[in-house]
Amino acid sequence: MADIDLHSICANLIQIAKLGGKIVVSAKPDSSTISNKKNTADIVTQTDSTVEKFIFDHLTTQYPTFAFIGEETYKAGVPLTPQPTFIVDPIDGTSNFVHSFPAVCISIGLVIDKQPAVGVVYNPFRDELWYAIKGNGAFTQQGFNAEVRRLPITTPLPLHGLGPACIGIEWGSDREGPNFELNLKVFTALARTAATGGKFVNSLRCTGSAAITICRVAAGQQDAFWECGSWAWDVAAAWCVLAEAGGVMVDGHPGVWNPPVDNRRYLAVRPAMEGQREFVEEFWEVIGEDRSTYGPPE
C-alpha cells in the first residue's frame, strides 16, 4: 500500500465532495422524493441516491482497484476487507436535509487495512470542510479561500470527567426495545443531578449528523459523541479527522479500546492533554451491564 498517494486522494475527495455538495444544495426534497427505510425516523431521498451515484462513478473510474461501500447501495453481509475501500455517506444528516436544517454533509472515507486513512467531511450549506490524512494531522476550512486551521481549533485542555462535558447523542430510529431502553437509561443518567444519581453533564446535543458531530469533537467544540446503531459510512471519514486531531474512538459498549470501523457502536472523545481514559471509563460505567443489539458483523 506504500505506493498509494494519500495526499492526492484527499485533494481529489475534497473536490468530489464539493461537487456533490452542489447537487445537495440545489435539490428540493419533497414528499414525492422522500421515502422511509426502516421507519419514519430512518429516511432516504432521491438526492441521497443521486449523490452516491455521482461519487461512485468518479471514484470507481479513478480508482478501479479500490472497493466501494456506500450507504444507499450497501448489501447486507458484504464484508469490509483489508483492501483499500471508499466508505461513503452521500448525505449524512438526511433528516436535517429534508427539514432544511443546515447540519448536512457528504462524508467520504478511505479505509485501508480496515483503518481510516483519509477522511473528508463537507457541509455544503455552510461551506464547511474537515479533512485528514493518516499521519498528517486534521484540518478545517470554512468558506472559499478561508484560512485552513489545524484541529483541534482550541487548546486541548484536560478533560475533567462527564460533569462539565458537552456530549453529542442521537435518538436513532429504534423507539422501543433494548436499544431505545439503553438510550433512555444513558441519556437520563447523564442529564440527572448528582443528588438523583446522575452525572449532571453540562449539555447533551443532538444534531442529526454523526459525521459532523465527530468532526466537532475533533475540533474540541464538543467533548464527546456516543451512539449505538450508526454505520461505518456515518463515522469512517470523521474518525480519521478525530484520530488525527488527537481524539479517540472507542467502543460504545464498555471494554474495547480499538474497535473496528464497522463496529456500529461508537464513543468519540475529544483531544485532551489528560483525562481521555478516565472520561471513557466513567462513560462506560454509566452504561453498566446493559447492551444494545448492535455490533460488528460476526
Ligand code: IPD
Ligand atoms: C444518520 C445520522 C444520524 C445518526 C444515524 C445516522 P443518515 O445518518 O448520522 O445523526 O443518528 O445513526 O444513520 O441517515 O442521515 O445518513
